Amino acid sequence: MIELNNLTRSFGDHKAVDNLNLKVETGEICALIGTSGCGKSTTLKMINRLIEPSSGTVLIDGEDIRNQPPEQLRRKIGYAIQGVGLFPHRSVYENIATVPRLLGWSSEKIDARVHELLELLKMDFDSFAHRKPNRLSGGEQQRIGVARALAANPDLMLMDEPFGALDPLTRERLQLELKQIQKLLGITIILVTHDIEEAIRLADRIAVMDGGRLLQQATPEELLRNPREGFVSNLVGGEERALRLLSLRSIGDLMEPAECFELNATTPSIEASATLRDALARQIWQQSPVLRVTGENGDTCGAISMERLLSLGQRPG
Amino acid sequence: MKFQQPLRNWGGSLVILCLLLYLTLGANSLEPLLGPLAPENAPAIYARNSFIDLVGWHLLLVLIAISAAAVIAILAALFVSRPVGADFLPLARSLANLGQTLPPVAVLALAVPAVGFGSWPTLIALFLYGLLPIFENTLAGLGSVPTTVKDAARGLGMSPLQRFWQVELPLALPLIITGIRLSVIISIGTATIGSTVAAKGLGEVIIAGILTDNLAFVLHGGLIVALMAMLLDGLFVKLERRFATV
Numbered sequence A: 001m002i003e004l005n006n007l008t009r010s011f012g013d014h015k016a017v018d019n020l021n022l023k024v025e026t027g028e029i030c031a032l033i034g035t036s037g038c039g040k041s042t043t044l045k046m047i048n049r050l051i052e053p054s055s056g057t058v059l060i061d062g063e064d065i066r067n068q069p070p071e072q073l074r075r076k077i078g079y080a081i082q083g084v085g086l087f088p089h090r091s092v093y094e095n096i097a098t099v100p101r102l103l104g105w106s107s108e109k110i111d112a113r114v115h116e117l118l119e120l121l122k123m124d125f126d127s128f129a130h131r132k133p134n135r136l137s138g139g140e141q142q143r144i145g146v147a148r149a150l151a152a153n154p155d156l157m158l159m160d161e162p163f164g165a166l167d168p169l170t171r172e173r174l175q176l177e178l179k180q181i182q183k184l185l186g187i188t189i190i191l192v193t194h195d196i197e198e199a200i201r202l203a204d205r206i207a208v209m210d211g212g213r214l215l216q217q218a219t220p221e222e223l224l225r226n227p228r229e230g231f232v233s234n235l236v237g238g239e240e241r242a243l244r245l246l247s248l249r250s251i252g253d254l255m256e257p258a259e260c261f262e263l264n265a266t267t268p269s270i271e272a273s274a275t276l277r278d279a280l281a282r283q284i285w286q287q288s289p290v291l292r293v294t295g296e297n298g299d300t301c302g303a304i305s306m307e308r309l310l311s312l313g314q315r316p317g
Numbered sequence B: 001m002k003f004q005q006p007l008r009n010w011g012g013s014l015v016i017l018c019l020l021l022y023l024t025l026g027a028n029s030l031e032p033l034l035g036p037l038a039p040e041n042a043p044a045i046y047a048r049n050s051f052i053d054l055v056g057w058h059l060l061l062v063l064i065a066i067s068a069a070a071v072i073a074i075l076a077a078l079f080v081s082r083p084v085g086a087d088f089l090p091l092a093r094s095l096a097n098l099g100q101t102l103p104p105v106a107v108l109a110l111a112v113p114a115v116g117f118g119s120w121p122t123l124i125a126l127f128l129y130g131l132l133p134i135f136e137n138t139l140a141g142l143g144s145v146p147t148t149v150k151d152a153a154r155g156l157g158m159s160p161l162q163r164f165w166q167v168e169l170p171l172a173l174p175l176i177i178t179g180i181r182l183s184v185i186i187s188i189g190t191a192t193i194g195s196t197v198a199a200k201g202l203g204e205v206i207i208a209g210i211l212t213d214n215l216a217f218v219l220h221g222g223l224i225v226a227l228m229a230m231l232l233d234g235l236f237v238k239l240e241r242r243f244a245t246v
């Protein structure tokens, strides 16, 4: 568990981070979101001591991070940033091996780890390992940035707008991959973003910041249902909240029994694992007020009606 | 690249080297060629020192002066590029500029009363003249390392020394080498005037030629100096390419 207690950082008279209190549970993704300049990066950098707080403490699993030398602390925490910052004079292999080398791993162990990570990120060892970063696409560089951050098996990863500079398709793919990897490895991630869609898609909890202060911390669903008046409710969007809410839940959890509807051979179907938003989109597209819901084996396991979707996406209260 | 800079490729360097060897080791066989340029009854080939010795002395002067300049300039640039030394940047810059704005002849004239005739005045002039390009290029090289790369190095847990040796220096190296190359080229030419205050080198051939109206000497000495500069330029450019990151 990561705890930020009364964390404040001033630059001159200006408080970049103002008395911030935040808890992040182990194994969760926490998104720090807010407009540019609101203190997200400063907060993140206080966790790996790239910036020292003016006051307040950071505890990782109950231990104050000031008890460790900064370099030692940073080698235990994965760090990925928007500009990626791959070392241009080093190959993909050497970039990934950076922290393991700093930690003095044996070359066999490093070799095995680099193979493993490239496989995890679906990149072919033979064609990528010995390339220099300037011969990679933007998305590939981001992947290698993530691999480098993961190299020494950190329990905690700090990511500062890691997918900022990518086209929407690549960004979405990398987000999904990251989520899978995070679930697989069970690591904790604190992710800085200014993109609410990204936060909703990835995070277990979202912390909204403005002007150096924490305005609200909640699960994506809570945030969409009950955003605090003002900045937060503007951030989560007015009408679009309905669709965002629907995108949070999978059909399987909320479908109705198939027997309640007259399904026939021409009724369009959708997988139970898809989101409610996908279901609504398909209903509109196929002009069908009811969809057949299918399980993994393709059998019908329920149905979902437009009526139900409309009520689920309704404004609360 | 290959066709734009033929003199900087291995082939070009080899041709220049052969010419250089011919003009120095085979100097005597040039007599018929240079003879018409010499005044009547005067020798066409300089003979007070062997050309190979003169080339050796010339290069040695440049090597010593520029090595010293490189060490000082690189250390100074490193210092002023760290947070602790940032306040000294303007001072270091004006000192390096001063070395460059003083005409080498003036440095020689000032140095002779202090250190006497011989190689010292020339070494001092070449040293002062060599500082600025190396200093400025080292600063530019260190400044060219992207902030994201430096942040990443810090964030991954490299110590200050590791960041310097493993990240900043390798990335700045091509530009530092460019600075050294410029200084070397400048001082190969500048070293010739050192012979006016009795430094050994190819300048003495040229100056003897000027004093006795012997165009053969001037041309011979001048060609060797020019070829040395071209050869070193080519070699340094190859070194830069060798360390280029992209």
Ligand SMILES: Nc1ncnc2c1ncn2[C@@H]1O[C@H](COP(=O)(O)OP(=O)(O)O)[C@@H](O)[C@H]1O
Pocket (backbone or CB within 6 Å): A011, A016, A034, A035, A036, A037, A038, A039, A040, A041, A042, A043
């Ligand atoms: N090293 C620094 N010196 C002075 N001001 C800084 C420094 N780093 C950040 N700031 C200021 O602190 C505020 C928050 O910055 P930052 O945490 O980078 O914002 P964000 O990541 O949310 O865009 C900004 O107003 C920024 O100008």
Ligand SMILES: [Mg+2]
Pocket (backbone or CB within 6 Å): A037, A040, A041, A042, A160
């Ligand atoms: Mg930022």
